[in-house]
Amino acid sequence: MQSSGRFVSPKVELRGVDLRYFGLDGETEALKGISFSIAPGEFVAIIGQSGCGKSTLLSLISGIIKPTEGAVLVDGKPVTGPNRKVGYMLQQDYLFEWRTILENAVLGAEIQGANMGKARTRATQLLTRYGLGQFLHHLPRQLSGGMRQRVALARTLCTDPDVVLLDEPFSALDSQTRLALADEVTEILRREGKTAILVTHDIGEAVSMSERVIVLSRRPGKVKSEHTIRFASAQGERPAPFAARNAPEFNGYFNTLWQELEVHVGG
Amino acid sequence: MSVADTSLIAPASGVAAGASPHYREWLKRERRGRLAIRGTQLAILLVSLVLWEVLPRAQIVNPLLTSYPSALWPTFVSLLKDTPQQASILTHTGATVLATVIGFTGAMVLGTIIAAALWWWGRLYQVLDPYLVVANAMPKTAFVPIFYIWLGATLSIYGMSLAISLFITILMIYSGFQGVDPNKLKLAQTFGASKGQILTKVVLPGSVPTLIATLKVNAGLSLVGVVVGEFQSASVGLGYLIQYGSQIFKMNIVMTAITILALVSSAMYLAISRLEVAVMRRR
Numbered sequence: 001m002q003s004s005g006r007f008v009s010p011k012v013e014l015r016g017v018d019l020r021y022f023g024l025d026g027e028t029e030a031l032k033g034i035s036f037s038i039a040p041g042e043f044v045a046i047i048g049q050s051g052c053g054k055s056t057l058l059s060l061i062s063g064i065i066k067p068t069e070g071a072v073l074v075d076g077k078p079v080t081g082p083n084r085k086v087g088y089m090l091q092q093d094y095l096f097e098w099r100t101i102l103e104n105a106v107l108g109a110e111i112q113g114a115n116m117g118k119a120r121t122r123a124t125q126l127l128t129r130y131g132l133g134q135f136l137h138h139l140p141r142q143l144s145g146g147m148r149q150r151v152a153l154a155r156t157l158c159t160d161p162d163v164v165l166l167d168e169p170f171s172a173l174d175s176q177t178r179l180a181l182a183d184e185v186t187e188i189l190r191r192e193g194k195t196a197i198l199v200t201h202d203i204g205e206a207v208s209m210s211e212r213v214i215v216l217s218r219r220p221g222k223v224k225s226e227h228t229i230r231f232a233s234a235q236g237e238r239p240a241p242f243a244a245r246n247a248p249e250f251n252g253y254f255n256t257l258w259q260e261l262e263v264h265v266g267g
Numbered sequence: 268m269s270v271a272d273t274s275l276i277a278p279a280s281g282v283a284a285g286a287s288p289h290y291r292e293w294l295k296r297e298r299r300g301r302l303a304i305r306g307t308q309l310a311i312l313l314v315s316l317v318l319w320e321v322l323p324r325a326q327i328v329n330p331l332l333t334s335y336p337s338a339l340w341p342t343f344v345s346l347l348k349d350t351p352q353q354a355s356i357l358t359h360t361g362a363t364v365l366a367t368v369i370g371f372t373g374a375m376v377l378g379t380i381i382a383a384a385l386w387w388w389g390r391l392y393q394v395l396d397p398y399l400v401v402a403n404a405m406p407k408t409a410f411v412p413i414f415y416i417w418l419g420a421t422l423s424i425y426g427m428s429l430a431i432s433l434f435i436t437i438l439m440i441y442s443g444f445q446g447v448d449p450n451k452l453k454l455a456q457t458f459g460a461s462k463g464q465i466l467t468k469v470v471l472p473g474s475v476p477t478l479i480a481t482l483k484v485n486a487g488l489s490l491v492g493v494v495v496g497e498f499q500s501a502s503v504g505l506g507y508l509i510q511y512g513s514q515i516f517k518m519n520i521v522m523t524a525i526t527i528l529a530l531v532s533s534a535m536y537l538a539i540s541r542l543e544v545a546v547m548r549r550r
Contacts, residue, residue, distance in 0.1 A: 064456045082459035094454045098472050108458040111468065159458065 009076060010037035011195045012061060012163055017070035019056060029220035030056050034070070036214055036223060040162070043189065043196045045206035047257065048216030054199040055091075057221070058165040061197065062088045074163065084112060087161030089169045093152040095140035101127065101151050102136040108159040119158060126154040130184070146177035153185060157192070164189055166198040170205070182209055182241045190238070203261070207253045208241035215260045225260055229253055334518035339526055342519040346508075354503055360527055363493055363505040367535070370428025370489035375482060377429070378436030383466060385437070386444045403434035408495045415500045424496035424504070431492035432485040439484070443477025444470050479543045486535040494528065505531075 019031040030053040038044050048054050059065045060072050063079040063086070072079040074086060087108075095104045102123055109119030127136060130150040132143075140148055149169060156164060169185070170178040186209050189196045200206050206213050207229055217224040231239055231247045239247055286294075316336045323330035334342075346356035385392040407430045414423035414430075447470050455469050497506025505524045512520030 062457050064453065082457055084459070086457075088454075088457035090450060090454060090457075092450065094448065094450050096451065096469070096472070098475065107455075107468075111455060111458040111460045111464055 008039050010073075011040040011042070011075065012197065013037040013073040013076075014057075014060075015071045015073070017060060017067045017072060019053065019060065019065070020068045031060075031067075032220040032222050034221065034223055036226070038195060038197065040195055041193050042212065043186070043198070043210045045198045045200060045210035045213045046216060047200055047203060047206045047213060047261065048221060049218050049261065050201055052216045052218050053221035054201075054216060055167050057216075058088065058167050058197065058199055061163070062086050062165055084159060085162045086165060087156040087159060087163065088165045089152055089156045089167065091168045092172045093140070093145075093148040095148055095151055095155075097140050100137045100139060101132060101143070104140065104151055105154045105158050107155055112159060114159065122160075123154055123158045126157055127151065130154060130188075144177075145173050146181055149173060149181060150184070153188070157188070157194075161194070163195045163197070166196060168200050168202075169198075171200075171202075179242055186241050203254055203257045204245060204250075205241075207250060207257065208244040211238070213253075213257060215257065227253065227256065331516070332518060334522040338519045339523050342523045343527075346520065346523065356508070356523070356527070359503055359505050359508050359524070360531065362501070362503045363490075363497065363528075364531060366424050366428050366493040366496070366504070367486070367489045367531075369425050370492055371432055371482065371485040373425075373429045374432035374436045374485050374489065375478070378433055378481070379440055379478070381437050382440035382444060383471075385441050386466070386470065387462065392441070399434060399438060403438055407431045407492065411495055411499045414496070420500045420502070423500050424493055427496035428489045428492040432488040435488065436481050436485060439481045440474065440477060443474040443481075446477070447473040475546060479539070479546060482542075483536070483539050486539060487532060490528070490532055490535070 014034050014036055017031060017034040018029070021028040021030055034057065046054050046057060056065070060067055061074070061079065063072075063082045066080075074083055079086075095101075096107070099107070102120065105123035105127055106116065106119045109123075110116065124133075124136060127133060127150075130153065132147060132150060132154075135143060135147070140151070143151070149172075152169070166185075170181055173181065182205060196210075198206065198209055211229055213227045213229060215224045215226070216222065229249075231237075231244060231249050233247050233249060238244075244250060319333065320336050322328045323333050323335055343356065346353075349355040349358070385395065407427065410430065411423070411427055414426045417423070418426050451469050451473065452465055455465050460468065493504070494506035494509070497504035498510050501507040505528055508524040509521050512518070512524065
């Protein structure tokens with residue numbers, strides 16, 4: 001249950017966060033009393049049933065919505081709005097079909113008013129590294145789903161955020177691409193030393209990619225439990241997600257988390 | 268894995284050298300199908316023209332009411348002359364086209380600005396929504412006499428041309444703005460985009476297909492507005508020529524003017540289609 005970030009000041013911290021939605025027919029409690037902290041460089045997965053407020057949690061951390069109660073902190077400072085330290089990768093690529101791949105990748109830099117020459121150089125480097133070097137001036141519709149999602153990753157990383165939020169980033173992909181891209185993305189984020197928060201309802205994805213899994217209960221979402229994921233069989237090395245699926249520890253974690261979620265399916 | 272994905276890139280069109288006989292057969296059938304459609308379209312036009320020519324000549328319909336296609340060209344040539352009593356038909360056509368272009372350009376510019384304002388201030392839209400819907404449903408041509416009194420002979424035509432397409436423009440473009448994927452807006456927000464940036468970088472470029480569709484609707488509507496306006500007030504323009512021709516019971520003039528209107532609207536439609544192809548190539 002212990003967080004690897006216990007003795008380091010946390011990169012991301014939530015303190016007693018409540019979120020309620022208001023409508024004419026009443027208010028809905030989406031999240032209730034959420035507290036956790038994430039250490040710099042840590043890769044944390046948040047799992048839960050659909051509708052438990054997982055994605056909302058990411059919107060809170062990114063600053064595009066504000067908590068009804070409680071505080072969200074990045075680097076110890078309260079989040080008051082979208083923050084350059086935080087990058088957000090959405091469920092689908094949402095590439096702008098009227099922009100080329102390179103133009104899409106520099107969107108964030110352009111919005112943030114960054115130096116466009118530098119941004120273009122960095123985006124070109126990232127895209128080339130992800131095997132898209134020959135498609136810089138193609139349009140999104142000419143690319144496959146996996147390639148498009150890699151452009152989305154480049155767009156997120158082009159502004160060089162410390163924290164990367166991943167909202168089921170592979171859910172729109174076919175299963176092979178999904179596994180391959182999970183490996184690629186995890187490797188990229190680890191190598192760049194990013195703090196990553198992955199939201200998913202896929203237990204296998206959570207166990208194979210992250211160092212810690214936070215389980216949310218059904219609506220209103222509360223932190224139900226936390227599980228540190230360790231692969232002793234890999235001699236302290238963190239295996240890549242695909243390899244992790246074959247590690248002897250994988251099934252144990254999978255079953256534990258499955259049961260955690262199962263409890264709530266039965267209500 | 269990245270290399271494997273390249274095969275998923277859309278293949279370039281064009282027939283491969285080693286196309287199978289089945290494919291060749293399929294292509295041939297496709298081409299024949301397209302030719303048949305074109306041929307039928309042409310046949311409909313020809314049959315219509317022949318009927319129009321033959322029925323009045325055979326006195327099955329009264330030629331005074333319909334004129335003949337063969338009378339159009341001589342009438343056109345005679346109308347080309349610039350006389351003190353009557354301006355050349357080219358002047359009439361020019362005036363109508365100019366008023367139409369002014370009308371739909373004005374409607375596009377003004378409509379886009381108003382739609383953007385409604386998008387910017389959601390409350391404003393909520394307040395104005397019923398008025399816009401009613402204004403759009405109103406038969407604008409009912410205002411032709413009023414516009415004539417308010418704006419005078421020339422401006423009333425421009426005004427009608429604008430009024431007839433403005434409200435539909437606002438409604439279409441606004442709904443286009445609303446139709447931009449909210450996740451694209453969210454994406455821009457995650458980078459901290461301001462409202463102005465969301466408008467210029469996401470909403471407007473994302474609405475280009477709607478803008479073109481609106482332009483198509485408007486070109487036709489504005490032409491209607493101009494012609495109706497000219498019925499009332501003009502001393503120049505194809506609408507005026509139609510009115511004049513019918514008053515002196517010269518169907519040749521009326522039909523010639525109407526034929527030119529058909530050509531003008533086809534030309535505008537073609538021009539907009541060209542624009543559409545040019546813009547959509549980047550999508």
